[in-house]
Amino acid sequence: MKTKEIVLPGDFIDEREGRKLDTGVYLEGNKVFSKVLGISRVDENEISVIALSGAYIPKVGDKVIGVISEVEISGWSVDINSPYTAFLPFSEAVEEFVDMSRTDLSRYFDIGNIIYCRVSKVTKNKVVQVSMDDMSAKKLYGGITLKVTPTKVPRMIGRGGSMISLIKTKTNCEIIPGQNGVVWIRGEDKTKAIETILTVEKESHTVGLTEKIEGMLA
Amino acid sequence: MRKDDRQPDQLREIKMKLDVVTAANGSAEVRFGNTVALAAAYGPRTLFPRHLQESEACRLRCRYNMAPFSVDERKSPGPDRRSVEISKVIRLSLEPTIFLEDFPRAGIDGFIEIIQADGSTRVTGINALSLALASAGIPMKDLVTACSVGKIDDTLVVDLNGEEDNNSQADMAFAMLTSKNLVTLLQMDGILTKDELMELLNTAKSSCEKIYEMQKSVLKEKYSGE
Numbered sequence: 430m431k432t433k434e435i436v437l438p439g440d441f442i443d444e445r446e447g448r449k450l451d452t453g454v455y456l457e458g459n460k461v462f463s464k465v466l467g468i469s470r471v472d473e474n475e476i477s478v479i480a481l482s483g484a485y486i487p488k489v490g491d492k493v494i495g496v497i498s499e500v501e502i503s504g505w506s507v508d509i510n511s512p513y514t515a516f517l518p519f520s521e522a523v524e525e526f527v528d529m530s531r532t533d534l535s536r537y538f539d540i541g542n543i544i545y546c547r548v549s550k551v552t553k554n555k556v557v558q559v560s561m562d563d564m565s566a567k568k569l570y571g572g573i574t575l576k577v578t579p580t581k582v583p584r585m586i587g588r589g590g591s592m593i594s595l596i597k598t599k600t601n602c603e604i605i606p607g608q609n610g611v612v613w614i615r616g617e618d619k620t621k622a623i624e625t626i627l628t629v630e631k632e633s634h635t636v637g638l639t640e641k642i643e644g645m646l647a
Numbered sequence: 648m649r650k651d652d653r654q655p656d657q658l659r660e661i662k663m664k665l666d667v668v669t670a671a672n673g674s675a676e677v678r679f680g681n682t683v684a685l686a687a688a689y690g691p692r693t694l695f696p697r698h699l700q701e702s703e704a705c706r707l708r709c710r711y712n713m714a715p716f717s718v719d720e721r722k723s724p725g726p727d728r729r730s731v732e733i734s735k736v737i738r739l740s741l742e743p744t745i746f747l748e749d750f751p752r753a754g755i756d757g758f759i760e761i762i763q764a765d766g767s768t769r770v771t772g773i774n775a776l777s778l779a780l781a782s783a784g785i786p787m788k789d790l791v792t793a794c795s796v797g798k799i800d801d802t803l804v805v806d807l808n809g810e811e812d813n814n815s816q817a818d819m820a821f822a823m824l825t826s827k828n829l830v831t832l833l834q835m836d837g838i839l840t841k842d843e844l845m846e847l848l849n850t851a852k853s854s855c856e857k858i859y860e861m862q863k864s865v866l867k868e869k870y871s872g873e
Binding site for chain 2: 435437438439440441453455462464465466467480481482483484486512513514553554555578580634
């Protein structure tokens, strides 16, 4: 198996030379080092390391899959597979006018419900707010969820969504990947879809993965 | 020559293995001769009890524990004065390398279990936990590498085993960020002259470099494909 080049914490990557530093790297003087165990990416504009493991840290704009963990007075607590619990305020979830003093919010979302939402606010101290005010945000009915390493979700989606649409069509499943590493699957051949997704996760750092997955699904 | 046929500056046989605890985010087993340490790292995760949360940084908690069967005479289980202190120095030796400010309010937990003790348990534990943290994907400046050095029968030696440890004139636990050349742990017991101390520090550094290479290769092997 051929793999991409792996860097470890403390490995020297390159001189900075005015380039943008993305995730997984730190600067000492003008030298850029890796923070994590991962795959380095160096081009003329940017230096970054994609971690091969680690927790999901919320970022504004991320589309995530969350599970309602608590119904509160003016909104919901959402478990987003991260060290930080997110809050979904009522106004970000329901469009109609509702008399809050008479309504039990569990009418809309109850504990255990799965939602696809967008991270709308993250403070410096990582207080997180999510919103349903998005084209693709919705409540997810049925299906199952699967947890993968969050940093590997982009590889699972593929360039321009190529990998995910390949899995979708071959297994006849609806698949929604959340950027927090939670994947929601509903449809015919769920077992095959799960198997494929886990293979992509395990071998995301190898070269020629798309061909292998094509072979697996054929 | 030492009792186990080693040269004064020779390490015992070192073995490292990753992913030995499936429930943990990262884990490792490190063997220095007959000393076996198992380490598991969890997190960053929500920190409980809540009052321990810090609004600006993540909190690292470490636990060093010796199994009752790890020594010749049964050790009574649970934390005691010695293991509480060792847990603390292990935490202090790892804290400088971790980017704690990346995860405000969260917590990282590191557990070290000594399965078999034959001297130098804390440094074996540090090596194991450092591997476990890196394998868990926790952002770090560098891997922490540790080794022990000491003086027996007026000879300066490296990596003391249990018997040597009990009969030593001096012993010293040492941990460093090898590629940064920064020392994060230095504990000594016994009597050394200044020259001996300086020489031991140099020996410890060069031994750490050897261990560092092993740590790096075991982490790379994890993803290099079978």
